[in-house]
Amino acid sequence: xxxxxxxxxxxxxxxxxxxxxxxxxxxxxxxxxxxxxxxxxxxxxxxxxxxxxxxxxxxxxxxxxxxxxxxxxxxxxxx
Numbered sequence: 685x686x687x688x689x690x691x692x693x694x695x696x697x698x699x700x701x702x703x704x705x706x707x708x709x710x711x712x713x714x715x716x717x718x719x720x721x722x723x724x725x726x727x728x729x730x731x732x733x734x735x736x737x738x739x740x741x742x743x744x745x746x747x748x749x750x751x752x753x754x755x756x757x758x759x760x761x762x763x
Contacts, residue, residue: 714742723751726758734759 718733718741730745737743737760744762745755755763 714740716741718743719746720744721746721748723748725752726755730755730761731758734761737761 718736720730720733720743722730722745734743742762743758743760745758747755747763755761
């Protein structure tokens, strides 16, 4: 079920790294999404979820002010 649709114009990427935008360019049209909230550094579990981007999943980690400033080393993630 679709809970909410957001147009591309409404998306804002504050404090994103250039790699985040490379991942976002092709993944914003996904039918399957992984959305995670975290205040921790990337873990083996979050890295494993990143591997699912090879199978067409979009992967977004929603940060908190207490979390890391970057989410490096995770494949295909938009942070």
